[in-house]
Every structure is written in C-alpha cells, then in structure tokens.
Amino acid sequence: xxxxxSYELLLDQIRKTLLAMSExxxxxxxxxxxxxEQTKEAKxxxxxxxxxxxxxxxxxxxxxxxxxxxxQGIIDSTAAMQQAxxxxxxxxxxxxxxxxxxxTAVKIVGRLTKVKIGLx
Amino acid sequence: xxGNCFRLVLCLxxxxxxxxxxxxxxxxxxxxxxxxxxxxxxxxLDQAAISAIESDSRILIQTRDKLTVAERTETIIEHNKLLxxxxxxxxxxxxxxxxxxxxxxxxxxxxxxxxxxxIGDACAALTExxxxxxxxIRNAKVGSLPLPDFSKEAAKIFVKRYRRKALDAELAARASxxxxxxxxxxxxxxxxxxxxxxxxxxxxxxxxxxxVVRPYRQEEALSSQWAAQRSAYLLMTQSLRDLDAAAGSxxxxxxxxxxxxxxxxxPADMEITLQEITSVSELLKKIYSQESQ
Numbered sequence: 001x002x003x004x005x006s007y008e009l010l011l012d013q014i015r016k017t018l019l020a021m022s023e024x025x026x027x028x029x030x031x032x033x034x035x036x037e038q039t040k041e042a043k044x045x046x047x048x049x050x051x052x053x054x055x056x057x058x059x060x061x062x063x064x065x066x067x068x069x070x071x072q073g074i075i076d077s078t079a080a081m082q083q084a085x086x087x088x089x090x091x092x093x094x095x096x097x098x099x100x101x102x103x104t105a106v107k108i109v110g111r112l113t114k115v116k117i118g119l120x
Numbered sequence: 121x122x123g124n125c126f127r128l129v130l131c132l133x134x135x136x137x138x139x140x141x142x143x144x145x146x147x148x149x150x151x152x153x154x155x156x157x158x159x160x161x162x163x164x165l166d167q168a169a170i171s172a173i174e175s176d177s178r179i180l181i182q183t184r185d186k187l188t189v190a191e192r193t194e195t196i197i198e199h200n201k202l203l204x205x206x207x208x209x210x211x212x213x214x215x216x217x218x219x220x221x222x223x224x225x226x227x228x229x230x231x232x233x234x235x236x237x238x239i240g241d242a243c244a245a246l247t248e249x250x251x252x253x254x255x256x257i258r259n260a261k262v263g264s265l266p267l268p269d270f271s272k273e274a275a276k277i278f279v280k281r282y283r284r285k286a287l288d289a290e291l292a293a294r295a296s297x298x299x300x301x302x303x304x305x306x307x308x309x310x311x312x313x314x315x316x317x318x319x320x321x322x323x324x325x326x327x328x329x330x331x332v333v334r335p336y337r338q339e340e341a342l343s344s345q346w347a348a349q350r351s352a353y354l355l356m357t358q359s360l361r362d363l364d365a366a367a368g369s370x371x372x373x374x375x376x377x378x379x380x381x382x383x384x385x386x387p388a389d390m391e392i393t394l395q396e397i398t399s400v401s402e403l404l405k406k407i408y409s410q411e412s413q
Contacts, residue, residue, distance in 0.1 A: 015318045018179075022322050024329040028337075042186035046195060049179045053202040056172075056315055060209040063307050067216045070304065073297030074219050077290060081226040084286035088230075092279060 004062060011055045018048050144280065147231035147287050150380050154224035157373050158217055161309065165214050168312045169207050175319040176203060178326065213308055220301065230287060233280055291380070302374035320359070327353050 020026060021041070030041055176199055184192060331349040335342055 019321055022325040024333040027329055039186045042183035045179060046183050057205050057209060059311050063304060064209060064212050067304050070297060070301050073294055074223050074301060077294045078223045078226045080290055081230045085230045088282055
C-alpha cells in the first residue's frame, strides 16, 4: 500500500466514524448519556473532524503539486495551438489577398486584351 | 490513360479531404466535451468550498456547549485556519482548471473550419476572372466540376489539411501531458466527490433526526407536514448514489482523449462523455435545491 492509499483508507475510516456519530440513534443515545460521556464524545468528534480536515487538505495539496508539475506542458500545448492558428490565419490572408490581387490583374489584362483586339 | 490517372488523383484528394473532415470533427467534439467538463468541474469546486464550511460549522455547533471557553477559542481558530487552507487549495485547483479551459478553447478554435469558405471563394473568383482572358480556362473542367468550383474546393482542402496536420502534430507531441492531466483531474473529482458525499450524508442524518425521528418520538400530535417531510428525506437519499458521476466524468473524458490519440474516436464516445458531464451539473442542482428546502 502506497502513502496516498493509506491516507485515503484513514480518511474513509474517519468519515465512517463521524457519520456513525451523526446518525439519529447515536445522537439520541448520547442525549441519555452522562455529562462526562457527552463531553468525551464531543471532544472525540472534534478531534476526528480536525484530522479529517487536515487529511483532506493534504490529499488536495498532493494532487495540486502534481497538477502544477504538469502545468507547463498544458501551457506549451495551448501556445503551440494558438501559434498554429495564427499561422493558418496568415496563410488564409495571404492566399485570399493574393487571389484577389491576381484576379484584379487578370481582369485588367482581360480588358486590355479585348481593347487591343477591338483596335486591331 | 491520362484521364484515368487524373480521376484517380481526384478520388484520392476527395478521400483525403473526407478523412480530414471526420478527424477534425472528432477534435471539435472532444474540445466541446472538454469545455463542458471544465465548466462542470468549476461548479463542483465552488460547491466543495461551501459544503466543507457548512459541514464543519454543523459539527462546531453540535459540540460547542461541551467545551470550555479556552477550548472553544482554540477549536474555532484551528478550524478556521484549516478551512482557509482548503479555500486556497480549491482556488489554486480552479486556477489550474482555467488553463485547461484555455487549452480546450485553443483546440476548438484550431479545429473550427467554418470560416474556411472565404479562402475557397477567393480562389474561385480568381479562376472565374482568368476565364475572361481565355475560353479554355472558362470552359475547363476537372472531372465534372467547372474550374472555379474545383479551385474553391482545392483551397478548402489545403486549409483543412493544414488544420489536421497541426492538430495531429500537437496530439503526438503532448499526448502524455494531456493523459496525465486528465488522470489528475479524475483524482481531484474523486477526492472532492467523496468529501461532498460525506457532507451530504451529514446533512441527511441531521434532516432525518430533526424532521422525521424527533417529531415521531414526541408525545404531541404529528404536524400535517410530517409525512411530506419524511418522503422528501427518503427520496433525497437517492441522490447519494449519483455522486460517483463526478469522478466518472473526468474518467470518461480521459477515455475519449485516448480514443482520439489512437484514432478510434466515435460519436458514441462524445455522447457518453457529455452525458457524464451533464449528470454532474444536474446532480449539483438537485442536491442544493433539496438541501435548501
């Protein structure tokens, strides 16, 4: 069992215990208990809740560390795609502008040719 | 013979264009799933912070009268500190999720080929103009297509091939990064899903005690709402079974990505992924609307 699995197992046990301590049967039974037992139960509940918060934070911190370690790859990938998109826009602009320019030139040449033929 | 060769080339070009279109459509679908996923996960992170605070407050309220003033002071300060740490962690995870959102947005933009018709139209206009100076060009056909129509399609194919090449190159370069990222996303949602499941069960236990068990135990007559409250509580327990969907959505997105990398992505992958993601959003709405009742 690796450390993260044992963390998770411990966390599961704490959650199960806290849930059992929040069930109606448990609460009603504790209402019948002595003040000392009630205080003991309250302190145990708080101890478990604090341990749960700490373990959950540690679990999220571990995942966050791994996410941060992977972060640069995501940034690079996004930048590479944005660059490819920018290149594509340039290609499209150049092709469109080139086509329009050539089309205009061809039209002028076409008219001149017709004029020349007409003169001849 | 020359004509047959030309037709064969045309068929190959058409086939290649068809393959590129299908592949690009898969990228578009994956980007759409990814964007939906980041939105659902962001919602889940918001709710995770709220539900962690509410659940802790519930326990503090239950135990407060059993503690001395000194113990209360120590408890509230420690729990506040831990919850502040939690909020920072969840915010950092959300910031990272924004990077994923930008990744899916860039993917969607690169795969979006709906603006490619302009370049095709410009090329068609060029060949039409050329037809003005030459009857051969005006009457020329490629297969059964007039030259302007052919040049329009050829320009679109060129751009489409560029898109596909860029998308495939990016996929090949960083497939392992994205697979790992989706694996980690699954771990985030699993951890948060379990926390929220616990917190929701705590709410249910409290509701059962206050609205169902205590009124039933007391000597006084039951209120007219008791039966309805009991039904509402029992039906709420159903939502617990759906909480695993949170981790399921990230897992499904990862499977879709692997299918995309291995070029065996199907529309069914997309459908399952979107269903999982939608189920997370629906579940959150359901839980919080029931809790507020």
